[in-house]
Amino acid sequence: MIVTLLGPACASPDLVPIGAAGVTFAPDADERALWTAAEKEEAALAARTRRYDDPVLEEYLARLLAGVVPDTVRAAGPPLTLVVVRDPTLNAFAMPNGTIYVHTGLLSRLENEAQVATILARELTHLVHRHALARERDRTRPPALPPAARALVLGPTASAIVGLGLPLAAVAAIDGYGRAREREADAGAVDGLVRAGYDPEAAPRAFERLRADASDRGALETFLLGSPGFLSERLQTTRRLARDRRAAAAALRGAVGDSDVFELRMRPLVRENANEDVRAGRFTIAQRQLDRVLAATPGDAMAHLYYGELRRLMSQRARDAAVARQSLALAEASYDKAADLDPSLAEPHRQLGFLYYQRRDYARASAAFTRYLELRPDAPDAERIKAYLTELARP
Numbered sequence: 001m002i003v004t005l006l007g008p009a010c011a012s013p014d015l016v017p018i019g020a021a022g023v024t025f026a027p028d029a030d031e032r033a034l035w036t037a038a039e040k041e042e043a044a045l046a047a048r049t050r051r052y053d054d055p056v057l058e059e060y061l062a063r064l065l066a067g068v069v070p071d072t073v074r075a076a077g078p079p080l081t082l083v084v085v086r087d088p089t090l091n092a093f094a095m096p097n098g099t100i101y102v103h104t105g106l107l108s109r110l111e112n113e114a115q116v117a118t119i120l121a122r123e124l125t126h127l128v129h130r131h132a133l134a135r136e137r138d139r140t141r142p143p144a145l146p147p148a149a150r151a152l153v154l155g156p157t158a159s160a161i162v163g164l165g166l167p168l169a170a171v172a173a174i175d176g177y178g179r180a181r182e183r184e185a186d187a188g189a190v191d192g193l194v195r196a197g198y199d200p201e202a203a204p205r206a207f208e209r210l211r212a213d214a215s216d217r218g219a220l221e222t223f224l225l226g227s228p229g230f231l232s233e234r235l236q237t238t239r240r241l242a243r244d245r246r247a248a249a250a251a252l253r254g255a256v257g258d259s260d261v262f263e264l265r266m267r268p269l270v271r272e273n274a275n276e277d278v279r280a281g282r283f284t285i286a287q288r289q290l291d292r293v294l295a296a297t298p299g300d301a302m303a304h305l306y307y308g309e310l311r312r313l314m315s316q317r318a319r320d321a322a323v324a325r326q327s328l329a330l331a332e333a334s335y336d337k338a339a340d341l342d343p344s345l346a347e348p349h350r351q352l353g354f355l356y357y358q359r360r361d362y363a364r365a366s367a368a369f370t371r372y373l374e375l376r377p378d379a380p381d382a383e384r385i386k387a388y389l390t391e392l393a394r395p
Contacts, residue, residue, distance in 0.1 A: 038168050041169050045164075054268065078097050089220055091223040093123060117202070125188025126177065158223065290310065307331075335348040350369070
């Protein structure tokens, strides 16, 4: 997805922003080299991370992004690409060549499109104000703290950035551009909201939302937007900026975007991100997301399947035998519900087969495994399931 890049109105103390005052933008040689390096890092990221593929959602996010760009500045600079990454951690960052990355984990925490626009406008400011180039030219700044020194547990994107040694991505997502430039990005976010017709109060509310479940996120959060301290500073700064812009935006009070459209576009993402949190063992956060989905669409078979996985894994970690049995019973009920809601869905039958096998209910295990293979004969684990069926067929 490509969107024309336009520059914001406010100026950077370091470099002239892209498209400022209608001036034709011509990158210097070192900036072009930075773009080339960014392209190489992006190729490495693409090979090690999973993109969340939803063209309808991408189109929706592209519209939100276009709304925070000023109409008075002509197109300039590199084309802007928006990439949604399947990763449960809180993260969004812009590469200097025009790519903005947003994690499903971050999007799943926000409650309206104005809050999403806040994050997009903030990352756009880093890009348009050329913060990566400014930092590259700042010879007095000490090198970034290696990300591996900050966390022992890394999510998929952090693992790629750290493991592959991607310095531009590490600075944009983990180290940051320094307090002055981060505050400049805050100002760009609030200005972008006003420009797009949103209530500027959405900016502090966005960071308040991201900060809200800090105690449940554990050690997986590596990025700036997963840091409670960083989020607290963003909250304070944007709260002050929003207050200062109230007079200019008085007519926009309460404008946060179409909540029905927002929920419709985000609901599948929230569900899929919940499954990522289940896999990461972040059960409390996953349950909140699944509850949000099922409150709106109680007939979502995949959400019930993921609830089954949540309960199954909780049973494995339960220290009390009675709690473990109860969790397994709830897992079974969720798998049954998923299978009833979508008879074409194979995975619930696979999981039920394993539950019955563990209970030594071999007849039901055999029936469940058989149904799984009927629905998905080309399943990657088909040979393994056939081996179970052979074992269960023995007298």
